[in-house]
Amino acid sequence: MTTTTLKANSRLERVLAGGHFALTVEVGPPRGANAEPVRKKAAILKGLADGYNVTDNQTAVVRMSSIAAAKLLLEAGCEPIMQMTCRDRNRIAMQSDLLGAAALGLRNCLCLSGDHQGQGASGKLKGHPGAKNVFDVDSIQLVAIVKRMRDEGLQEGGDALTEPVPFFIGAVWTPLSPPEDFRVLRLAKKIEAGADFIQTQAIYDVERFAAAFAKARDMGLAERAAILPGIIVPASAGMLKYMNKNVPGVEVPEALIKRMEQAKDPKAEGARIAVELIEAMRAIPGVKGVHLQAIEAEERLPEIIKAAGLSPRPEVD
Amino acid sequence: MIIGEWKPIPELVEMLRGHKKILLVGCATCVAECAAGGEREVETLAPLLRIALETDGNPIEIQTQTLERQCEWEFVEALDAQVPTVDAVLSIACGIGVQALAERFAETPVYPGLNTTALAMREEAGLWTSRCAACGDCVLGVTFGLCPVARCAKSLFNGPCGGTRKDGKCEVDENTDCIWCKIYERAKARGAIDALLQIRKAKNWGNSRHGGPKRILREDLRP
Amino acid sequence: MKSQPESPQTFKPEIVLLVCQGALAQGADLETAARRVTSFKALPVVLPCTSKIDISYLIKLIEQGADAIVIVGCPAGACSFLIGTDRAQKRVTRARALLELVKMNPERIWLDRGAKLPAEQILALAEARAQAVRPLGSNPMKREKVS
Numbered sequence: 001m002t003t004t005t006l007k008a009n010s011r012l013e014r015v016l017a018g019g020h021f022a023l024t025v026e027v028g029p030p031r032g033a034n035a036e037p038v039r040k041k042a043a044i045l046k047g048l049a050d051g052y053n054v055t056d057n058q059t060a061v062v063r064m065s066s067i068a069a070a071k072l073l074l075e076a077g078c079e080p081i082m083q084m085t086c087r088d089r090n091r092i093a094m095q096s097d098l099l100g101a102a103a104l105g106l107r108n109c110l111c112l113s114g115d116h117q118g119q120g121a122s123g124k125l126k127g128h129p130g131a132k133n134v135f136d137v138d139s140i141q142l143v144a145i146v147k148r149m150r151d152e153g154l155q156e157g158g159d160a161l162t163e164p165v166p167f168f169i170g171a172v173w174t175p176l177s178p179p180e181d182f183r184v185l186r187l188a189k190k191i192e193a194g195a196d197f198i199q200t201q202a203i204y205d206v207e208r209f210a211a212a213f214a215k216a217r218d219m220g221l222a223e224r225a226a227i228l229p230g231i232i233v234p235a236s237a238g239m240l241k242y243m244n245k246n247v248p249g250v251e252v253p254e255a256l257i258k259r260m261e262q263a264k265d266p267k268a269e270g271a272r273i274a275v276e277l278i279e280a281m282r283a284i285p286g287v288k289g290v291h292l293q294a295i296e297a298e299e300r301l302p303e304i305i306k307a308a309g310l311s312p313r314p315e316v317d
Numbered sequence: 318m319i320i321g322e323w324k325p326i327p328e329l330v331e332m333l334r335g336h337k338k339i340l341l342v343g344c345a346t347c348v349a350e351c352a353a354g355g356e357r358e359v360e361t362l363a364p365l366l367r368i369a370l371e372t373d374g375n376p377i378e379i380q381t382q383t384l385e386r387q388c389e390w391e392f393v394e395a396l397d398a399q400v401p402t403v404d405a406v407l408s409i410a411c412g413i414g415v416q417a418l419a420e421r422f423a424e425t426p427v428y429p430g431l432n433t434t435a436l437a438m439r440e441e442a443g444l445w446t447s448r449c450a451a452c453g454d455c456v457l458g459v460t461f462g463l464c465p466v467a468r469c470a471k472s473l474f475n476g477p478c479g480g481t482r483k484d485g486k487c488e489v490d491e492n493t494d495c496i497w498c499k500i501y502e503r504a505k506a507r508g509a510i511d512a513l514l515q516i517r518k519a520k521n522w523g524n525s526r527h528g529g530p531k532r533i534l535r536e537d538l539r540p
Numbered sequence: 541m542k543s544q545p546e547s548p549q550t551f552k553p554e555i556v557l558l559v560c561q562g563a564l565a566q567g568a569d570l571e572t573a574a575r576r577v578t579s580f581k582a583l584p585v586v587l588p589c590t591s592k593i594d595i596s597y598l599i600k601l602i603e604q605g606a607d608a609i610v611i612v613g614c615p616a617g618a619c620s621f622l623i624g625t626d627r628a629q630k631r632v633t634r635a636r637a638l639l640e641l642v643k644m645n646p647e648r649i650w651l652d653r654g655a656k657l658p659a660e661q662i663l664a665l666a667e668a669r670a671q672a673v674r675p676l677g678s679n680p681m682k683r684e685k686v687s
Contacts, residue, residue, distance in 0.1 A: 139473075182510075
């Protein structure tokens with residue numbers, strides 16, 4: 001596969017283009033200006049994944065910006081996937097930040113709507129519920145904007161850019177949120193708009209996901225874009241219950257909750273569940289990889305990645 | 318209509334402290350419709366504020382009036398004789414009415430007693446919900462009559478986002494429908510899902526508040 | 541929640557009675573019976589239905605110094621005007637909430653129910669409320685009554 005057929009030549013893109021099962025992981029930036037926590041996480045995860053997502057003020061809580069943290073990861077040898085929500089920036093700031101990000105060497109961008117700031121930052125932090133949100137464009141329009149910058153070298157308003165902007169474009173799929181039968185059609189819209197890869201909301205119900213994925217595959221979507229189901233490593237039964245109740249689109253089967261409740265060592269059990277989920281996803285024809293997350297517990301990922309047989313990563317440089 | 322709600326009593330007390338005689342003015346149109354600023358509310362808020370200020374150590378005389386509409390000069394003029402006799406005016410009209418009074422009676426402080434919040438409709442008795450966001454580029458023709466700008470918390474044009482709750486409500490408020498769920502249901506009922514497969518391009522917000530304070534001038538209607 | 545200090549034992553609470561026709565026995569003379577009361581001051585008003593009571597009346601009565609308002613309406617489901625008594629309940633709830641916002645004890649507005657009660661029984665309800673609000677003291681708005 002020659003580089004001329006690649007859109008951004010990121011490692012993630014090359015892994016997928018080479019037909020390998022891809023692995024992306026998530027790195028949460030700190031609620032502060034210290035680069036060290038980011039570097040520490042990079043040191044733990046270096047070489048273990050094909051792309052490292054950096055969230056963008058997730059749950060509308062102010063954290064180090066995705067682009068800045070992503071640059072730190074890049075410098076530390078981890079190819080980042082920056083994330084950009086539609087909540088905090090208008091199209092002018094978005095395009096400007098994307099130009100800057102590309103100039104700094106970032107090559108993957110996940111486009112998403114973003115959590116509404118009124119949510120109260122998952123109850124534990126104050127956040128900024130009184131902030132004015134932006135939502136100038138939605139996630140699908142943002143995907144189209146990035147595609148236009150890349151493939152036509154044009155800004156959304158029509159002005160030319162000095163050169164095209166190379167990004168491997170990502171979007172999110174939440175297959176199990178209502179209205180369920182529309183979700184795969186909306187996925188089609190995202191891919192039509194220009195999404196190259198898709199990461200899903202955390203999946204715990206493999207059967208239901210497989211059914212939704214089959215529809216996507218039947219529509220040819222799984223070949224036009226690489227779909228990577230999301231897996232969040234369970235830390236406790238409480239966490240699963242919380243997510244099942246409070247995180248839209250996350251459905252946790254009762255059996256899994258019971259399993260965590262009865263586990264003598266919940267952390268170890270959670271790791272086992274994560275490995276099983278990875279293997280289950282791998283077994284679904286057409287799934288091109290997985291997106292693994294351990295919220296504020298990135299140090300748990302290396303053992304899980306190894307246990308799931310996803311180490312070492314393929315050579316694609 | 319325009320809806321609003323009373324400012325919190327402590328905020329009103331703060332505004333009126335130091336004044337001895339004020340005029341509380343209501344409006345019999347939009348804010349009366351949403352039971353915030355009509356005559357009934359004037360007659361409830363006046364004694365309530367008298368109690369609040371009295372017990373705050375600031376006895377106050379509150380005169381009352383309710384205009385048909387506070388956004389028409391011909392109704393506002395009716396207060397010409399009364400306003401100069403008071404220290405201040407407290408208007409429980411929407412922001413438009415407050416400004417009309419403030420403009421006409423430039424010498425007298427005019428305070429807002431309401432927080433104006435939305436362009437809404439009374440869904441049922443006692444329940445008002447937002448309907449329009451005055452975006453200046455109406456898309457109701459392509460969203461089956463349901464406004465995603467006003468009624469989607471993220472104003473999505475290609476919704477729904479992943480935040481729809483299991484029961485079809487919006488992640489932001491358990492009482493609010495995910496309007497994109499509703500739009501989809503309508504499309505499905507009419508056999509018109511295809512319409513939702515089209516990617517809606519980025520909106521031109523220039524004809525709304527985002528383009529600057531709105532001004533409409535019609536030469537044919539000028540004096 | 542006490543809004544004012546204890547007052548002297550000579551305090552005679554002023555109780556406004558808002559009674560609907562259905563709650564009052566036919567032919568009962570509430571006015572005469574009210575004049576005979578000595579431990580508190582009863583101010584009776586008979587209405588066709590408690591739903592005639594607007595929230596603004598309740599607030600005004602308190603603002604003008606009433607120590608308590610006792611509304612006597614028909615029992616739920618027995619209102620001659622079907623839902624009048626339910627309406628009154630909702631308005632009483634809101635009026636009490638408004639009183640709390642201005643640091644007035646919401647107990648000063650009370651809703652009782654009864655059907656065709658003789659005057660003495662209605663006054664007994666008023667007396668009960670008078671006793672209940674005695675510890676709250678006289679309505680502070682009484683001190684500065686606007687003429």
